[in-house]
Amino acid sequence: MENALISTKNLTKIFHLSTGPLGRKKVFVHAVENVNIDIASRETLALVGESGCGKTTLGRLILRLIEPTKGEVLFKGENIFSLDRERMRSLRRDMQIIFQDPYASLDPRMRILDILAEPLKTHNKDMSKREIVERVKELLSVVGLQEFVMSGFPHQFSGGQRQRIGIARALALNPEFIVCDEAVSALDVSIRAQILNLLMDLKERFNLTLLFITHDLSVVSFISDRIGVMYLGKCVEIGPTADIFDHPLHPYTLFLLSAVPIPDPHARDRAKLILEGDIPSPVNVPSGCRFHTRCPYLRDVCVSEEPQMQYIGNRGFACHFPLY
Amino acid sequence: MQDNFLKIRNLRTYFFTRRGVVKAVDGVDIEAKRGKLTALVGESGCGKSVTGLSIMGLIPSPVGKIVEGEILFEDKDLAKLSYKEMADLRGKDISMIFQEPMTSLNPVLTIGHQVGEPLRIHSSLSPEEITERVLSILDLVGIPEPRSRLKSYPHQLSGGMRQRVMIAMAMICGPKLLIADEPTTALDVTIQAQILDLMLELMKKINTSIILITHDLGVVAEVCDEVNVMYAGKIVEKSDVFSIFDNPSHPYTWGLLRSIPRIGKKGKAKKLYTIKGVVPNLLDPPSGCRFADRCDKARDICREEEPPFTTIEEGHFVKCWLFA
Numbered sequence A: 001m002e003n004a005l006i007s008t009k010n011l012t013k014i015f016h017l018s019t020g021p022l023g024r025k026k027v028f029v030h031a032v033e034n035v036n037i038d039i040a041s042r043e044t045l046a047l048v049g050e051s052g053c054g055k056t057t058l059g060r061l062i063l064r065l066i067e068p069t070k071g072e073v074l075f076k077g078e079n080i081f082s083l084d085r086e087r088m089r090s091l092r093r094d095m096q097i098i099f100q101d102p103y104a105s106l107d108p109r110m111r112i113l114d115i116l117a118e119p120l121k122t123h124n125k126d127m128s129k130r131e132i133v134e135r136v137k138e139l140l141s142v143v144g145l146q147e148f149v150m151s152g153f154p155h156q157f158s159g160g161q162r163q164r165i166g167i168a169r170a171l172a173l174n175p176e177f178i179v180c181d182e183a184v185s186a187l188d189v190s191i192r193a194q195i196l197n198l199l200m201d202l203k204e205r206f207n208l209t210l211l212f213i214t215h216d217l218s219v220v221s222f223i224s225d226r227i228g229v230m231y232l233g234k235c236v237e238i239g240p241t242a243d244i245f246d247h248p249l250h251p252y253t254l255f256l257l258s259a260v261p262i263p264d265p266h267a268r269d270r271a272k273l274i275l276e277g278d279i280p281s282p283v284n285v286p287s288g289c290r291f292h293t294r295c296p297y298l299r300d301v302c303v304s305e306e307p308q309m310q311y312i313g314n315r316g317f318a319c320h321f322p323l324y
Numbered sequence B: 001m002q003d004n005f006l007k008i009r010n011l012r013t014y015f016f017t018r019r020g021v022v023k024a025v026d027g028v029d030i031e032a033k034r035g036k037l038t039a040l041v042g043e044s045g046c047g048k049s050v051t052g053l054s055i056m057g058l059i060p061s062p063v064g065k066i067v068e069g070e071i072l073f074e075d076k077d078l079a080k081l082s083y084k085e086m087a088d089l090r091g092k093d094i095s096m097i098f099q100e101p102m103t104s105l106n107p108v109l110t111i112g113h114q115v116g117e118p119l120r121i122h123s124s125l126s127p128e129e130i131t132e133r134v135l136s137i138l139d140l141v142g143i144p145e146p147r148s149r150l151k152s153y154p155h156q157l158s159g160g161m162r163q164r165v166m167i168a169m170a171m172i173c174g175p176k177l178l179i180a181d182e183p184t185t186a187l188d189v190t191i192q193a194q195i196l197d198l199m200l201e202l203m204k205k206i207n208t209s210i211i212l213i214t215h216d217l218g219v220v221a222e223v224c225d226e227v228n229v230m231y232a233g234k235i236v237e238k239s240d241v242f243s244i245f246d247n248p249s250h251p252y253t254w255g256l257l258r259s260i261p262r263i264g265k266k267g268k269a270k271k272l273y274t275i276k277g278v279v280p281n282l283l284d285p286p287s288g289c290r291f292a293d294r295c296d297k298a299r300d301i302c303r304e305e306e307p308p309f310t311t312i313e314e315g316h317f318v319k320c321w322l323f324a
Helices: A055-062 A085-091 A112-123 A129-142 A147-151 A159-171 A189-206 A217-223 A241-246 A251-259 A300-304 B048-056 B083-089 B111-122 B127-140 B159-171 B189-206 B217-223 B241-246 B251-258 B300-304
Strands: A004-019 A025-035 A038-040 A044-048 A070-075 A095-098 A177-181 A209-214 A226-231 A234-240 A310-312 A315-317 B004-017 B020-033 B037-041 B064-073 B094-097 B177-181 B209-214 B226-231 B234-240 B309-313 B316-319
Touching: A004 A055, A004 A209, A025 A055, A025 A234, A038 A209, A044 A055, A044 A217, A055 A177, A055 A209, A095 A159, A112 A129, A112 A147, A112 A159, A129 A147, A129 A159, A159 A189, A189 A217, A189 B251, A209 A217, A217 A241, A226 A241, A226 A251, A234 A241, A234 A251, A241 A251, A251 B189, B004 B048, B004 B209, B020 B037, B020 B048, B020 B064, B020 B209, B020 B226, B020 B234, B037 B048, B037 B217, B048 B064, B048 B094, B048 B177, B048 B209, B094 B159, B111 B127, B111 B159, B127 B159, B159 B189, B189 B209, B189 B217, B209 B217, B217 B241, B226 B241, B226 B251, B234 B241, B234 B251
Parallel strands: A044 A209, A044 A226, A095 A177, A177 A209, B037 B209, B037 B226, B094 B177, B177 B209
Antiparallel strands: A004 A025, A004 A038, A004 A070, A226 A234, A234 A315, A310 A315, B004 B020, B004 B064, B226 B234, B234 B316, B309 B316
């Protein structure tokens, strides 16, 4: 993709775990394997999939919060894994993250002022105290909180307010790119709508590029330009949001969309496709297509040969028998 | 006319804490019809789980107490039963399943032992007969190779399988009423679809009525017959599922339905509807209508006096001054 802000090249992460008696048995968890995705500047790409599909690991790799087993992440054409400490540190201004749990991601012993000042102090050594306080006030107003919030501690605020504080922290250094890792999943419906609107506003206002990691497909249809669907460490389908919702190409996407409950009782008698079985363990990944153990359209080649990602126009899919 | 075999009248469950009295459930009326799936829907802290625990007689004493009201189940008032009488009903006529199957199963006991426990308590069957019954219920809830699973421990099962085990345990005595508290919230969507399907199937096979406690309006629309919307300790609207989704009348219900992004809706909406503000503190709930501070249509009377239940069409009740 031209004008890609971020591209991953064969990005792979295999975790080594010790199990068994005295930890002498080694197992390999194939969390992310050979993922190639591009994120265009100023777009919102949603990464969807069920627990254990590797979407969070992929988000962390893209921010270099963990090192890959192999592969590259290009940020504006430069492989971030080849950067030295100093240059990586300055790049971190441009790439930030918002976490799922606003209770766990704010230090309970720090005042909100200190939480929001921390990135400023780390990256702008010459900022005066007064400038920092001014910037913190500005950040709070950007996320719709009042100034007095500064002097409080995280436990004094509700989940929605804490998530706003987490967003303010991510915005502190004017980043270009933010990973939102299940950023609204822990919130109630009425609060979730407030935070989603806020994120959309901020994206417009600050020209942000977002990677929105979520398991909630109804949120995706509201917020994202494109969707990447993951299954067991692989990206199985990627394309524009509306196209994927209208006409999924990968069978897994079809079943995933069909399983989402629709808030309209008149739609309850539609033909529902229910996927059988569980997601296999990422320790023993199935041969060939990783979805073949649950796929109703299974044929021999699916077991023996792994489908590669192919593209038709702006849509990509990894399936031997896509649903045209 | 279907009989309401569970009638809750003016239930008040309070928690007496050091910081004051938390009126978690404050004057709730609910009816459940035989063979129907009744939903209790609301956001965190609205008192829906406490209502469920009150029916089961599981309110932690002495902090929590049912201070007023009756829970008529068939011809008994559950709120007035002795500990012993309640223990005889629990697990036999009424049972409950919880959100997190990992924390509600005992990690050091086998599946076979736990699923058989209600029968050991409530029946005089021999151990061999109990094992047979356990095998048949595990088969019924869709656990593959149930005999080999008898000796498994909860950690050896996936989340979806654990929830099936929980359901098997709750259903083994063929209860007349099952209270399901967020049974699919911790599960992935494809597994959620499986579990909801299973619950509907079992409801018919075992002839059980279900009270489903949930925050997910999508799930409500998919499976429920009757809906009770709860806000800050009170029921604000109740009706059959079609009427409530077609004609949501309480401003809270209306707002909730508007604030969920609809999946695959073409022409992406620019903004989601939001309900302003946050839920009131139940230590000191506002007088009058508890939703008044967040309501666009609030008038003076809303803040002064609690609205009565008004019938807007047959079987559709709303607690709001707009209709009184």
